[in-house]
Amino acid sequence: MEKWIEELKGFVPESRVLTSVADRHSYSFDASFGEHLPDVVVQVKEKQEVSDVLKLANRCKIPVHPRGSGTCLSGGPLPVHGGIVLDMSQWPASIDLRPRDLTVTVAPSVLTANINKAAEEHGLMYAPDPSSAHVATIGGNLAENSGGPRGLKYGVTKDHVLGLEVVTPEGEIIQTGGQTIKNVTGIDLTKLIVGSEGTLAVIVGATLKLMPKPPAVQTIMVAFDEVRKAGEAISQTLTSGILPAKMEFMDQACITAVENFQPAGLPVDAAAVIIIELDGHPETLGVERGLIEEIMQDMGAEEILIPKSEEEAAKLWHARKQVSPAIAKIKPTKVSEDATVPRSKIPDFMDRLQLLKEKYDLEIVAFGHAGDGNLHPNILCDKRDVEEMKRVEMAVEEMFQAALDLGGTLSGEHGIGTMKAPFMELELGEVGLDMMKRIKDSWDPNGILNPGKVFPEKGQKLVLHHE
Numbered sequence: 001m002e003k004w005i006e007e008l009k010g011f012v013p014e015s016r017v018l019t020s021v022a023d024r025h026s027y028s029f030d031a032s033f034g035e036h037l038p039d040v041v042v043q044v045k046e047k048q049e050v051s052d053v054l055k056l057a058n059r060c061k062i063p064v065h066p067r068g069s070g071t072c073l074s075g076g077p078l079p080v081h082g083g084i085v086l087d088m089s090q091w092p093a094s095i096d097l098r099p100r101d102l103t104v105t106v107a108p109s110v111l112t113a114n115i116n117k118a119a120e121e122h123g124l125m126y127a128p129d130p131s132s133a134h135v136a137t138i139g140g141n142l143a144e145n146s147g148g149p150r151g152l153k154y155g156v157t158k159d160h161v162l163g164l165e166v167v168t169p170e171g172e173i174i175q176t177g178g179q180t181i182k183n184v185t186g187i188d189l190t191k192l193i194v195g196s197e198g199t200l201a202v203i204v205g206a207t208l209k210l211m212p213k214p215p216a217v218q219t220i221m222v223a224f225d226e227v228r229k230a231g232e233a234i235s236q237t238l239t240s241g242i243l244p245a246k247m248e249f250m251d252q253a254c255i256t257a258v259e260n261f262q263p264a265g266l267p268v269d270a271a272a273v274i275i276i277e278l279d280g281h282p283e284t285l286g287v288e289r290g291l292i293e294e295i296m297q298d299m300g301a302e303e304i305l306i307p308k309s310e311e312e313a314a315k316l317w318h319a320r321k322q323v324s325p326a327i328a329k330i331k332p333t334k335v336s337e338d339a340t341v342p343r344s345k346i347p348d349f350m351d352r353l354q355l356l357k358e359k360y361d362l363e364i365v366a367f368g369h370a371g372d373g374n375l376h377p378n379i380l381c382d383k384r385d386v387e388e389m390k391r392v393e394m395a396v397e398e399m400f401q402a403a404l405d406l407g408g409t410l411s412g413e414h415g416i417g418t419m420k421a422p423f424m425e426l427e428l429g430e431v432g433l434d435m436m437k438r439i440k441d442s443w444d445p446n447g448i449l450n451p452g453k454v455f456p457e458k459g460q461k462l463v464l465h466h467e
C-alpha cells in the first residue's frame with residue numbers, strides 16, 4: 001500500500017477509503033467510453049475532509065478526480081491518470097430552502113430532481129431539468145453546466161446559481177458569489193467554476209435561485225413529412241413572439257424506435273415530430289396555443305395533436321424520455337453527441353448528418369432540444385466491430401466540423417471531458433485554448449485536479465475502437 005494512501009486514513013475513516021480491486025473497478029467508468037482504474041476511492045462527507053485530501057494530494061502530486069453519480073457522457077469523472085476518485089455521492093444530502101428569498105442552499109450530493117421536488121412544496125421550481133435529474137447530483141450538474149428541455153425558456157444550470165462553496169486544489173475552502181440576485185463584486189468566480197468540469201475546484205455547497213412555478217402548462221405535438229419543414233417551423237415559432245418552455249425534436253428513426261419499445265401512439269410515418277410545452281397563465285396559454293396551431297398549419301404540418309388530458313400529455317413526454325433507452329435496442333453501442341448549432345441552422349445540420357450517414361454507412365439518429373439548437377445525434381454501432389468503430393470516429397470528427405462550420409459548438413450540455421478534448425482547438429483556436437489553460441494553471445499549479453479533462457494532451461485523438 002502506498003504511504004500516501006495510509007496517510008489518507010488519518011483524516012477520512014478507513015471504511016470510506018476504498019482500495020479493493022472490486023471497489024476500484026466500480027469507479028473506473030462513467031456513462032461514456034473508457035475504463036481507468038483509480039489507486040483509491042475516497043468517499044468524503046464534509047468539507048474539511050475534502051480540504052485535507054486535496055492538501056495531501058497537492059503535496060504528493062497525486063491526481064484527484066471528483067465524481068458525483070458517474071452519469072457523465074464525456075468521460076469527466078474518469079481517473080485517466082489513476083490516483084484518487086473523490087466520491088461526493090455519499091455526502092449527507094441537505095436541502096435548505098428559503099421560500100421568502102426564493103433561494104435554496106444544497107449539498108453537492110443532492111439529486112437535482114429532489115431540489116425541484118422540495119421547491120414545488122412551496123409553489124416554486126428549480127428550473128434546470130436534465131433528463132438524468134433523478135440520478136445525477138447537483139455537484140455534477142454544476143461542474144458540467146447541465147441543461148434540459150426547459151433550457152429554451154429558463155436557461156441552464158449557470159443561470160440559476162447565486163453562490164458556491166468550493167475547495168481549491170491547494171485545499172483552501174472559499175465562498176464565491178452569495179445569496180443575492182444581484183452581485184457584481186469582483187470577477188465572477190461562480191460562473192468560472194460552473195462548467196469547469198471538476199478541473200478548478202471541488203464544489204461542496206451551492207446556493208441556487210428558485211422561481212415561481214407556472215400555474216398551467218399546455219402540450220402540443222406536431223408531425224411533419226419533411227425534417228426541413230420541422231426545422232423551419234421551430235424558427236418561425238421562436239420569432240413569433242412566443243417562447244415555449246420546451247420544444248423537443250425526434251426524427252423518424254427515434255419515433256419508430258420508441259413505438260417498438262413502448263408504444264405511445266406517435267405517428268410512425270412522420271419524418272419528424274416536435275413536442276412543445278407552453279407554460280404560464282391558463283388564459284395566455286389558450287391564445288398562444290391558437291397562434292402555434294396557425295404557424296404549424298402555415299408551415300405544412302401533417303398533424304397537430306393537442307392532448308385531451310394531463311395523462312395524455314404525460315404520455316407524450318414519457319415517449320420523448322424513452323428515446324434514449326429505445327434507440328439503445330437498435331445496436332449494442334450508442335455514441336451520444338450533443339453538438340449544437342444556431343437554431344436557424346438545424347435543417348442544414350440535419351442535412352449534414354444525412355450525408356455522414358451515407359458516407360460512412362452508419363446508423364445515425366437525431367433527437368433533442370431543437371428549440372435551442374441542441375440536437376443529440378446518436379451513432380448506433382457495435383464496439384466489438386473495430387472496422388465500424390473506425391468509421392464512427394471519422395464520422396464524429398466530421399460531425400463536430402459540420403457544427404462548427406454552421407456557427408455552432410462541440411457541446412451544448414454534455415461537456416468536453418476526455419471525449420471532446422482533442423477537438424477543443426478546432427473551436428477555440430490556439431490562443432483561446434491557451435488562455436483557458438492559463439486560468440487552469442493559476443488555480444491548480446501542480447495540475448492535480450481532474451487532469452486529462454477538457455485540455456487535450458499531446459497527440460490526443462478520439463479513440464473508440466480497441467484492436
Ligand SMILES: Cc1cc2nc3c(=O)[nH]c(=O)nc-3n(C[C@H](O)[C@H](O)[C@H](O)COP(=O)(O)OP(=O)(O)OC[C@H]3O[C@@H](n4cnc5c(N)ncnc54)[C@H](O)[C@@H]3O)c2cc1C
Pocket residue numbers: 030031065066067068069070071072073075076077088108129130131132135136137138139140141142143144145146147148149197198199201202203204324413414450453
Ligand atoms: C440517460 C442520461 C441522460 C442525460 N441527460 C442529460 C441532459 O438532459 N442534460 C445534460 O446536461 N446532461 C445529461 N446527461 C449527462 C449527465 O447526467 C450530466 O452531465 C450530469 O450533470 C452528471 O452528474 P453526475 O452527478 O453523474 O456527475 P459525474 O458524472 O460523476 O461527474 C461529471 C463531472 O462533474 C465533476 N464533478 C462531479 N461532482 C463534482 C463536485 N462536487 N465538484 C467538482 N466537480 C464535480 C466530475 O469530475 C466530472 O467532470 C445525461 C446522462 C445520462 C446517462
